Amino acid sequence: MEKETLMEIGTFTALVLTLLIFSFLYKENPFYRFAEYLLVGISVGYYLVIICRNTIYPLVIDKLFVQGELLVLVPTALGCLMFVRLKKKWAYLSRLPLALMIGFGAGISIPAMLQARILKQMSASMQSLLTVNGVVILIGVTSTIAYFYFSKRQEGMFGRFTQLGTYFLMVFFGATFGYTVMSRISLLIGRLEFVLRDAFGIIS
Amino acid sequence: MDLTRIDKRIIYLLLLLAVAIPLLTKLELPVNVGPQTEKVFEAIEEIPAGSHIIVSFDIEASSLPEVQPVAEAMIRHTFGRDLRIVGLALFSEGTAIGYNMLSSIAQEFGKEYGEHYIYLGFRPQYVSAILGMGEDINSVFPLDYMNDDWTEYPAFAKVRNYSDISLVLSIADGSLPTYWVEYAGSRYHQKIVTGLTAVMATSYYPYTESGQLVGMVGGLKGAAEYEKLLGYVGGGQRGMLAQSSGHLLIILVVCIANIAAWRKRR
Numbered sequence: 001m002e003k004e005t006l007m008e009i010g011t012f013t014a015l016v017l018t019l020l021i022f023s024f025l026y027k028e029n030p031f032y033r034f035a036e037y038l039l040v041g042i043s044v045g046y047y048l049v050i051i052c053r054n055t056i057y058p059l060v061i062d063k064l065f066v067q068g069e070l071l072v073l074v075p076t077a078l079g080c081l082m083f084v085r086l087k088k089k090w091a092y093l094s095r096l097p098l099a100l101m102i103g104f105g106a107g108i109s110i111p112a113m114l115q116a117r118i119l120k121q122m123s124a125s126m127q128s129l130l131t132v133n134g135v136v137i138l139i140g141v142t143s144t145i146a147y148f149y150f151s152k153r154q155e156g157m158f159g160r161f162t163q164l165g166t167y168f169l170m171v172f173f174g175a176t177f178g179y180t181v182m183s184r185i186s187l188l189i190g191r192l193e194f195v196l197r198d199a200f201g202i203i204s
Numbered sequence: 205m206d207l208t209r210i211d212k213r214i215i216y217l218l219l220l221l222a223v224a225i226p227l228l229t230k231l232e233l234p235v236n237v238g239p240q241t242e243k244v245f246e247a248i249e250e251i252p253a254g255s256h257i258i259v260s261f262d263i264e265a266s267s268l269p270e271v272q273p274v275a276e277a278m279i280r281h282t283f284g285r286d287l288r289i290v291g292l293a294l295f296s297e298g299t300a301i302g303y304n305m306l307s308s309i310a311q312e313f314g315k316e317y318g319e320h321y322i323y324l325g326f327r328p329q330y331v332s333a334i335l336g337m338g339e340d341i342n343s344v345f346p347l348d349y350m351n352d353d354w355t356e357y358p359a360f361a362k363v364r365n366y367s368d369i370s371l372v373l374s375i376a377d378g379s380l381p382t383y384w385v386e387y388a389g390s391r392y393h394q395k396i397v398t399g400l401t402a403v404m405a406t407s408y409y410p411y412t413e414s415g416q417l418v419g420m421v422g423g424l425k426g427a428a429e430y431e432k433l434l435g436y437v438g439g440g441q442r443g444m445l446a447q448s449s450g451h452l453l454i455i456l457v458v459c460i461a462n463i464a465a466w467r468k469r470r
Contacts, residue, residue: 050296054325058347116386124414176406183403185450186424189443190269
């Protein structure tokens with residue numbers, strides 16, 4: 001089949017699926033559910049193909065059978081042990097690769113997160129108090145953290161201070177909601193551009 | 205008529221019209237370039253021609269309409285500056301999207317695979333992948349997307365780890381830029397920029413303020429700003445009028461519903 005014909009079939013399929021998904025806006029219906037299940041099925045299938053072609057082939061098959069690196073057998077065996085969970089009698093063996101993964105994950109991520117998410121962020125929030133930004137950041141950070149301090153009843157001066165923290169939180173929620181609206185409308189624009197330009201050729 | 209109980213399908217229809225009608229017109233809104241976009245632009249401008257950068261497609265197909273204009277603008281800039289791109293994906297769905305995007309823009313700029321760009325494909329377990337590339341990219345990606353040995357391309361043969369990479373550009377719709385910051389930035393002092401969906405932007409402002417991210421290009425608005433800096437009209441600038449009219453409608457609906465609720469309570 002020619003490339004152009006294939007492209008036309010692809011565009012038509014995408015148009016139909018877009019309309020099926022949009023039909024949910026009217027009400028839940030079997031056409032929408034068909035498109036939804038199709039998406040889930042295709043995503044899983046695609047993931048399996050990519051994993052086999054782009055990960056298992058170069059990292060296991062090529063290394064083991066083409067380059068003869070026998071050391072690859074160790075992680076491969078550990079990976080295979082994950083599947084013994086399917087048999088109750090041998091399920092305990094899967095704890096070994098799981099323990100390794102959890103240990104490796106915790107060991108790697110705890111210091112990295114401490115450094116990147118806490119220490120660096122703390123140092124960035126310590127700014128000169130001679131600037132308006134510095135003062136706003138100081139009040140915002142301390143009052144918001146104070147709001148999440150639950151060992152003291154939030155009343156009196158402390159209560160008023162923590163309430164200030166909720167105002168900072170609301171500004172954050174408002175900004176996030178605004179960005180979310182922008183994001184969702186962008187997705188709608190993208191889809192409508194596809195329908196109007198690629199499918200129907202109404203716009204250039 | 206009870207305005208606090210408008211049928212949501214009417215709002216959907218109004219939103220559809222508010223977005224579709226501006227797309228049919230050829231009007232464009234003026235775009236002001238924000239500081240974050242400018243920082244990303246400057247970071248790419250400062251890199252000497254011929255240097256290598258990583259472009260990581262950390263995206264899923266569902267966010268493509270929003271992220272595509274951002275990614276296209278940034279990739280056009282890097283090809284325009286004669287930088288060499290090492291493409292990869294840390295989300296499986298981003299694999300084919302990234303390859304298609306890179307190869308089509310490369311074709312537009314007359315760039316050759318293996319000489320100006322390569323595509324390494326997907327690797328699961330992004331923490332291991334990001335950390336592993338800090339030691340040896342070839343051990344994480346021994347073969348490229350086509351299952352060829354990419355170290356045989358002379359232009360990329362000397363790329364060993366982050367010390368040979370001038371910048372990492374994470375095109376993302378989730379939390380992947382955080383992992384780039386945590387593992388490539390903190391540990392290997394790699395410079396990182398991101399192009400991401402608008403919904404994620406507020407999460408990354410703390411990282412740009414602290415300098416952990418050089419800058420970010422957020423959503424369609426960011427794409428429009430970047431296109432303006434590059435001097436062309438793409439998906440970002442084309443969508444700005446539709447975006448603004450959609451926002452106006454939502455502000456209007458929120459105001460009407462709130463006033464109606466307030467009057468009802470009285």
